[in-house]
Amino acid sequence: MAVTLVSSNRSFKGRQFVYKHASTTTQCDMTFGVYIPDHETDEKRPALFYLSGLTCTHANFMEKSGFQQYASKYRFIVVHPDTSPRGVDVEGDSDSWDFGKGAGFYVNATVEKWAKNYRMYDYIVKELLEDVVPKVAPIDAARVGIFGHSMGGHGAITIGLRNPSKFKSISAFAPICNPITVPWGQKALAGYLGDDQSTWQQYDASEILKAYTGPCRIILIDQGAADNFLEQLKPETLKDTNHAGVIVRMQPEFDHSYYFIATFMEDHFEHHAKHFRSI
Amino acid sequence: MAVTLVSSNRSFKGRQFVYKHASTTTQCDMTFGVYIPDHETDEKRPALFYLSGLTCTHANFMEKSGFQQYASKYRFIVVHPDTSPRGVDVEGDSDSWDFGKGAGFYVNATVEKWAKNYRMYDYIVKELLEDVVPKVAPIDAARVGIFGHSMGGHGAITIGLRNPSKFKSISAFAPICNPITVPWGQKALAGYLGDDQSTWQQYDASEILKAYTGPCRIILIDQGAADNFLEQLKPETLKDTNHAGVIVRMQPEFDHSYYFIATFMEDHFEHHAKHFRSI
Numbered sequence: 001m002a003v004t005l006v007s008s009n010r011s012f013k014g015r016q017f018v019y020k021h022a023s024t025t026t027q028c029d030m031t032f033g034v035y036i037p038d039h040e041t042d043e044k045r046p047a048l049f050y051l052s053g054l055t056c057t058h059a060n061f062m063e064k065s066g067f068q069q070y071a072s073k074y075r076f077i078v079v080h081p082d083t084s085p086r087g088v089d090v091e092g093d094s095d096s097w098d099f100g101k102g103a104g105f106y107v108n109a110t111v112e113k114w115a116k117n118y119r120m121y122d123y124i125v126k127e128l129l130e131d132v133v134p135k136v137a138p139i140d141a142a143r144v145g146i147f148g149h150s151m152g153g154h155g156a157i158t159i160g161l162r163n164p165s166k167f168k169s170i171s172a173f174a175p176i177c178n179p180i181t182v183p184w185g186q187k188a189l190a191g192y193l194g195d196d197q198s199t200w201q202q203y204d205a206s207e208i209l210k211a212y213t214g215p216c217r218i219i220l221i222d223q224g225a226a227d228n229f230l231e232q233l234k235p236e237t238l239k240d241t242n243h244a245g246v247i248v249r250m251q252p253e254f255d256h257s258y259y260f261i262a263t264f265m266e267d268h269f270e271h272h273a274k275h276f277r278s279i
Numbered sequence: 280m281a282v283t284l285v286s287s288n289r290s291f292k293g294r295q296f297v298y299k300h301a302s303t304t305t306q307c308d309m310t311f312g313v314y315i316p317d318h319e320t321d322e323k324r325p326a327l328f329y330l331s332g333l334t335c336t337h338a339n340f341m342e343k344s345g346f347q348q349y350a351s352k353y354r355f356i357v358v359h360p361d362t363s364p365r366g367v368d369v370e371g372d373s374d375s376w377d378f379g380k381g382a383g384f385y386v387n388a389t390v391e392k393w394a395k396n397y398r399m400y401d402y403i404v405k406e407l408l409e410d411v412v413p414k415v416a417p418i419d420a421a422r423v424g425i426f427g428h429s430m431g432g433h434g435a436i437t438i439g440l441r442n443p444s445k446f447k448s449i450s451a452f453a454p455i456c457n458p459i460t461v462p463w464g465q466k467a468l469a470g471y472l473g474d475d476q477s478t479w480q481q482y483d484a485s486e487i488l489k490a491y492t493g494p495c496r497i498i499l500i501d502q503g504a505a506d507n508f509l510e511q512l513k514p515e516t517l518k519d520t521n522h523a524g525v526i527v528r529m530q531p532e533f534d535h536s537y538y539f540i541a542t543f544m545e546d547h548f549e550h551h552a553k554h555f556r557s558i
Contacts, residue, residue: 011542259289
């Protein structure tokens with residue numbers, strides 16, 4: 001399956017690429033960005049997957065977070081996919097900003113209408129990580145971490161904890177931590193998975209964390225204390241257990257924007273770097 | 280004259296603000312951004328004015344350059360205005376991306392049709408610097424520098440050299456250095472000033488530099504070597520004299536984008552800081 005270059009820009013000591021490919025998982029063209037630091041031929045580099053929030057494409061993070069500076073410094077590959085299928089129209093996919101296009105919620109939909117395309121969980125965990133990215137970037141599969149913002153923070157924690165052999169470190173900015181109890185999550189999970197709430201728990205960070213028995217994970221979470229969406233995010237529902245710890249840092253005055261994300265970006269790179277060093 | 284708050288976001292150790300005001304110079308509403316680092320009551324801080332390039336508003340720099348990190352670190356106020364009048368329609372102002380809206384070229388137009396509103400030179404040098412910004416930010420008027428990108432690099436060098444008592448340091452990313460000899464500049468200067476080319480020289484960085492006899496200025500210029508617009512920029516036309524020096528750094532592989540600007544942003548803050556320290 002061909003992966004086509006969309007753009008390439010020199011940025012710090014590396015390059016910011018955008019690629020497009022026909023996805024077998026979502027049955028449509030998917031666009032993603034990847035930053036690749038300068039490296040020796042045949043040198044493999046650690047990688048971070050960054051999952052974006054509601055309404056974002058691959059581009060917001062690339063243009064607004066300033067992450068390239070740290071990807072260059074730490075010499076990490078950083079992969080940032082889109083937040084939903086785009087190259088296909090499903091009736092109702094553009095009716096609201098928190099469902100459908102730009103709002104895939106990193107689940108595999110089971111409701112028939114959405115089930116063919118809205119498979120962002122498998123797209124990230126299988127196709128993008130295992131098949132597509134290795135064609136364009138020299139990732140060291142043993143050192144891959146995952147992080148994200150808001151809906152993408154939800155994606156990072158759920159995907160990370162459910163796939164500890166693939167993702168060795170996890171962090172998030174203002175993640176949706178307990179979607180089964182809040183409007184954003186309830187709307188998305190009911191829409192994509194149907195009304196049987198027992199199927200929702202596999203996509204709920206707090207529930208997954210409670211049941212988690214995999215290798216030890218310490219999850220760094222930054223949360224703006226002045227975030228208007230705090231009631232939808234509920235970081236207090238993430239509880240430490242004997243298998244995983246959660247460091248929640250409430251950041252006074254910060255909101256939900258990329259200004260917040262950019263401010264604490266370096267700390268997240270350091271978090272992942274620290275965990276990679278111990279592998 | 281009222282200055283109205285449009286938005287405020289915590290960013291690093293400071294705040295990113297956007298304000299709007301009715302300009303007496305351009306005879307329309309103007310929007311500008313200003314980053315203010317945390318400071319003591321009554322503490323004055325040095326300031327940088329950043330002028331943006333063609334097609335930009337006040338927002339591109341604010342969202343894409345990552346400058347807030349350095350404004351926070353150096354504790355500089357940073358002011359970033361729009362690139363043209365917006366709240367008024369002049370026939371033909373939206374026909375092309377390199378003239379009219381988003382392309383004020385930091386001149387005072389004399390051609391009648393444009394002369395009422397397109398007065399970005401006076402807007403920056405007088406109204407914004409002296410009247411408007413002091414209402415919202417505690418700038419230290421003795422330590423103000425100016426920089427910019429492309430058309431805004433042209434603006435920074437011309438405004439900076441023509442007003443050495445107001446702007447104590449100058450730098451630029453990929454500036455238009457000799458507009459009287461290139462298509463972008465010829466179109467804009469003929470459009471705003473008319474066909475008498477003797478009136479154009481007051482807005483040509485190379486010509487101004489040649490005739491400059493003010494206090495010593497060392498101008499830092501970063502230029503991407505892979506910039507597609509290099510033929511319109513002509514950094515080689517800026518020549519050192521006994522009154523001013525030019526440091527042009529050709530940066531291999533870099534293009535004209537904000538990825539390039541972000542990469543070298545910190546060096547420009549350090550450049551201005553160094554010059555402020557010697558005041």
